Amino acid sequence: LVSRENHDSRSVVSVRGVPIGGDNVTVIAGPCAVETPEQTLEAARMALTAGASLLRGGAYKPRTSPYAFQGLGEAGLKILADVREETGLPVVTEVVDAADVELVASYADMLQIGTRNMQNFALLQAAGDAGKPVMLKRGMSATIEEWLMAAEYIAQRGNLDIVLCERGIRTFEKATRNTLDISAVPVAQNLSHLPVIVDPSHSGGKRELVLPLSRAAVAVGADGVIVDVHPHPETALCDGPQALLEEDLAQLRDLAGTLAALS
Numbered sequence: 001l002v003s004r005e006n007h008d009s010r011s012v013v014s015v016r017g018v019p020i021g022g023d024n025v026t027v028i029a030g031p032c033a034v035e036t037p038e039q040t041l042e043a044a045r046m047a048l049t050a051g052a053s054l055l056r057g058g059a060y061k062p063r064t065s066p067y068a069f070q071g072l073g074e075a076g077l078k079i080l081a082d083v084r085e086e087t088g089l090p091v092v093t094e095v096v097d098a099a100d101v102e103l104v105a106s107y108a109d110m111l112q113i114g115t116r117n118m119q120n121f122a123l124l125q126a127a128g129d130a131g132k133p134v135m136l137k138r139g140m141s142a143t144i145e146e147w148l149m150a151a152e153y154i155a156q157r158g159n160l161d162i163v164l165c166e167r168g169i170r171t172f173e174k175a176t177r178n179t180l181d182i183s184a185v186p187v188a189q190n191l192s193h194l195p196v197i198v199d200p201s202h203s204g205g206k207r208e209l210v211l212p213l214s215r216a217a218v219a220v221g222a223d224g225v226i227v228d229v230h231p232h233p234e235t236a237l238c239d240g241p242q243a244l245l246e247e248d249l250a251q252l253r254d255l256a257g258t259l260a261a262l263s
């Protein structure tokens, strides 16, 4: 269902009217985690400054350590909905448990499936049933074929509004948090009609890598980028070191603008 075969053109996924795919280079930005109403609103304003048309933000955080901040849950979803009201930015947020899909979908405009859940098949099926577009991140140890098969689980439920997100894979290299597999973008685009975006924040794991990796993503033909921004990364409850600062936003905006003009 997600294969390029039998599809004459590449798909465009609409998230509350915002297109991902086709001639667009869509910027999604926001905080890694929703912490407070003020922090989320400030981050959303940063996202707008960066030229983003969708707001990201996690209310359910799948953390490696059970002692790390796990997210605000439904209270975080309410904050996201309020910030959407205030800014007009549609919301992309992660769901980590099949039992929560209905609740998350009642607030979100797009459901995010994270790297750790790429092969959580019950979750994929529930997300496929939810009636909302789904962003499927590549498992950190998954092959491209496994990633596309995971997308099939969603598509099989009758939902073809799927966006693939390359977010870095596990290699022997320790200088970056994950290794951005930039070749996965054209490979996945050749194999599948689905849009493919890149997460330069979770792949590099370092602020100074986010803009260079964003440039690489758009140069290779990605359909968009999803980027962490935070008004006060030094106090962030999640992934502060990879969040862009106010002074980085113009460069991201220029990048998005240049590419929009080229496409």
Ligand code: PEP
Residues within 6 Å of the ligand: 032, 058, 062, 094, 113, 114, 115, 116, 137, 167, 199, 202
């Ligand atoms: C995220 O985007 O908030 C996230 C946790 O990403 P990943 O699943 O790629 O680690």
